[in-house]
Amino acid sequence: MPLPPRVTDLAGFDLLLSVAELGSIGRAAKAHGMSQPSASERLRTLEARVGVTLLERTHRGARLTTAGQLVAGWAAQVLARAADLDAGITSLRADRQSHLRVAASLTVAEYLLPAWLIALRSVSPDTATVLSAGNSVHVAEQVLAEKADLGFVESTDVPAGLASRVVAHDELVLVVAPAHPWARRRKVTAAKAAATPMVSREPGSGTRQAWEHALGVAGITESAVPLLEMSSTTAIKAAAIGGIGPAVLSLHTVAADVAARTLVRVEVGDVDLHRALRAVWPSGRTPRGPASDLLTIATRTLTHRADRG
């Protein structure tokens, strides 16, 4: 299901936020490196698409209407995630002149790193970061071979030769579509879950291994054959939402869907699905410079969350 075209024009919303911030269309235009008439027209077409007047234009500038404030608030959320996306992309690019090399598991890279990188940029703006994503083994290799200055893994065991610090927590969760029978019960036994065919990641994936490992610890060694195997988290989510069947995914992956009730979380009895996310580095070589900054940022985020929990 494609996104409605109404919200595809991020530049327009970005301009709207600048108007809110700077108080006039002309100044916003200058901030975006465009002429005042262009900005003016752009905002008018934005209003036309939205269908509501967003700006009150006066001879002394322009202010947001109530509806404009709402739209600006929603748009700010979109743009904040877009900034995350940009930070992530920047760290993926192969302009490998730079100094901070990070290796991370997919979960960390997807859900935590972008915000950290933005924070890092405000601490040391000139540090370019290169991100290499892979499974735990890959991360350990990179760090041990000193191809990465800092690594982030989600395994419970820290590979030999590496020192570590816990920077966040993750959890596997079982989710179903709201229409699924399990959505009402909100709890199933581990045995039942294991015996039920599900939508699943491919065998080698960290999520799948963690799930099978957790079941193994609980004494369950046989799982049903998956209903469907896919390599992309989004694809699995789409299948689960579409009602194909239950899925097991990282809490971070599905938090938004659970909050919005497009997916329902089902507790699984008697299985420990929790796992710590750790920063790792070669034993004895305490991170220095930007790597140390990034480690501090990651750790502080954790502390802060604990404050509020």
Next chain:
Amino acid sequence: MPLPPRVTDLAGFDLLLSVAELGSIGRAAKAHGMSQPSASERLRTLEARVGVTLLERTHRGARLTTAGQLVAGWAAQVLARAADLDAGITSLRADRQSHLRVAASLTVAEYLLPAWLIALRSVSPDTATVLSAGNSVHVAEQVLAEKADLGFVESTDVPAGLASRVVAHDELVLVVAPAHPWARRRKVTAAKAAATPMVSREPGSGTRQAWEHALGVAGITESAVPLLEMSSTTAIKAAAIGGIGPAVLSLHTVAADVAARTLVRVEVGDVDLHRALRAVWPSGRTPRGPASDLLTIATRTLTHRADRG
């Protein structure tokens, strides 16, 4: 500061997600109502902008590379917020044929309603919703005059004639730029905060009133003249991040910035800055139909959060 143009093309990322989900460029193109060559070219220009190969093209379709999975994950976040934005816009439009009319304070409208509306759509897809946003008095008027079927307010006192239920919690927080002296101390007294000029909303705003009320309860009746008064939350955030001065804002507004450490939260001693967000409706007229569904959704979200807290 305008958004980097690299991430402005939401349609391209949306297409990428469809490829991940459907397994081929051609099928994704069909899902988006465009021709296969167009989709193909679009993805190629996307890859060029990102600077990394995102897709592995084979004769049996196309799959995401590791980098592609990362980018898709980040993009999914952006698109999820964009869907919220779209839901909000839909509810603002004046196609007032519809049946569910909601009046809400700005905070609720900005941070909670979009997700609820998306959830509502999955329960009763044909219900169009009209949103009217304003302060608590406005919401009470709308609901009492039966111009709204359900209202959401953030006052501690429920206006006479209305029944209510708590659906969420909010909190005012004092934030400063990381470079500000208070960022290290992480705590100031209420008297000190009141005596310090800050970046502030205009006098009539709910946030400002709540702040002054909370100080009043603590016995502080005089506040310093604001450093700068602006009517938009984003403008205030931008000023605070820029280091103009401290600001007091809703927790929801600044949560992302605090997590990313672009703003630092400073505790304020001896003041109760907490406030409940309530759903309200005319006493004796228990909500029915879509209004009841929305109330259930809002309440469930709260329950679920409590589960995890």
Next chain:
DNA sequence: GAGAGGCATAGGGACAGCCTATGTCCACAT
């Protein structure tokens, strides 16, 4: 070895977006 499915390339046309120049409106100062 022929067919089918999937992606890439080529060429042409429509439309959106931008810029410069100019017009209009209103507040404020003289």
Next chain:
DNA sequence: ATGTGGACATAGGCTGTCCCTATGCCTCTC
């Protein structure tokens, strides 16, 4: 009163992007 400056709107013309149809190439399958 009148002039001036700041701010937004309008007009006209150009450029570039995006999309579509048609076609080509490759590889697996039967």
